Amino acid sequence: MPSLFYLILYCCCLVGAVAAAATFNDAHAVTTGPQKCKSLRARLEWRAMKPRQKKDYVDAVKCLQQIPAANKTSVTQTRFDELVSSHIDFADRVHSVGQFLPWHRGLLIIYERFIRNECHYKGPIPYWDWSKDADRLTHMANSSIFDPATGFGGDGVAGTYSLPENYNLVPSRVPINPYAWKGCVKDGPFAAHPIVLGPGKLVTKHCLVRDINDTYKEYLTTNAVRNATIQPSFELFRIELEGRPVTPTPKMHDAAHVLVGGDMSNFYSSVADPLFILHHANLDRIWWVWQQIKPAKRLYEITGRSTVAPPYTDVTLDFDLGFGALSPSLKIRQVMNIHEAPACYTYV
Ligand SMILES: *[C@@H]1O[C@H](CO)[C@@H](O)[C@H](O)[C@H]1NC(C)=O
Ligand SMILES: *[C@@H]1O[C@H](CO)[C@@H](O)[C@H](O)[C@H]1NC(C)=O
Ligand SMILES: *[C@@H]1O[C@H](CO)[C@@H](O)[C@H](O)[C@H]1NC(C)=O
Ligand SMILES: *[C@@H]1O[C@H](CO)[C@@H](O)[C@H](O)[C@H]1NC(C)=O
Ligand SMILES: [Cu+2]
Secondary structure, three states, rough: OHHHHHHHHOOOOOOOOOOOOOOOHHHOOOOOOOOOOOOOEEEEHHHHEEEEHHHHHHHHHOOOOOEEOOOOOHHHHHHHHHHHHHHHHHHHHOOOOHHHHHHHHHHHHHHHHHHHHHOOOOOOEOOOOOOOOOOOOHHHHOOOHHOOOOOOOOOOEOOOOOOOOOOOOOOOOOOHHHHHEEEEEEEOHHHHHEEEEEEOOOOOOOEEEEEEOOOHHOOHHHHHHHHOOOOOHOOOOOOOOHHHOOOOOOOHHHHHHHHHHHHHHHHHHHOOOHHHHHHHHHHHHHHHHHHHHHHHHHHOOOOEEOOOOOOOOOOOOOOOOOOOHHOOEHHHHOOOOOOOOOOOOOEE
């Protein structure tokens, strides 16, 4: 089982943008106290969204995949690429550590800001509550999240994609799992969009690849969620959710990444699959559920190492998350309470 973990991928983040709240830049003003929100944007489960909202959301993602990068480089052509690139650059530092959840919450906040400010998206950020699917006996690929018309497209088509010959030549702490690249997604809204980043740290133009594997369903059930939310401390909760550095079986973060497979299963470049945002919004929601069980203690509870390798240091609320050229940094303290700016969202 431990070998699974090396193949497993990671995750990421979302952002929930809000309509009328304080702007992101306001929140960056030099200030100490909590930043109030004018209103809270609700994040909804994908299936609770109306057909029109789903279409608008997909259009917003496509918009991000079209508009030019703010800082065009040889590898980042679009705004969407810049999100993928930030995760590739930070992946080794923001998984298996105390800042795992805050960093991904921050990435989603930035993402929401992009689609709202640059793509004029006004609707909710969706999350994918995979437990609704995992609790059933049906195949995961039958979930409506993978529906070509009302979802994100389906499984990869076998034999339509091969990893490049040199896929393991770029040094990476978490190698590409060569057994999770069944084929190109041939239906749904993202079938025609070429991905330029990944797999992993490679830069190769390729189709969106998936390899849906029901083996991981059992780690995504309502019981699995409960096993996390009953944990008494942040560190125990984070490990039960993330499964890192090492747990004997896969945990939810890794399980949904590897269940989808392909791009989504890669530790570095998983943001390339639009489902990344919905998966991380769900993890973020589960963290919020855990925080709300004992808000007085948990709203600002952050513990764990901030470094993956020695010398170890402990994470604090003043830790700078850092997103590279993507965005000004955020301190952990700024993302702990989603009802304060710059977050200003809630889960329903
Ligand atoms: C999956 O969906 C297909 C097509 O709707 C259906 O024929 C099949 O029975 C379903 N199988 C499972 C196990 O969910
Ligand atoms: C699903 O994943 C398991 C565990 O990694 C693996 O043994 C199995 O071959 C995979 N199934 C398919 C159809 O790829
Ligand atoms: C939940 O925790 C129990 C007790 O440790 C364990 O037996 C069970 O396998 C866990 N279930 C999941 C889905 O993680
Ligand atoms: C653009 O990206 C490069 C490479 O990541 C970085 O060195 C530079 O600071 C960035 N420029 C801006 C304006 O963000
Ligand atoms: Cu991640």
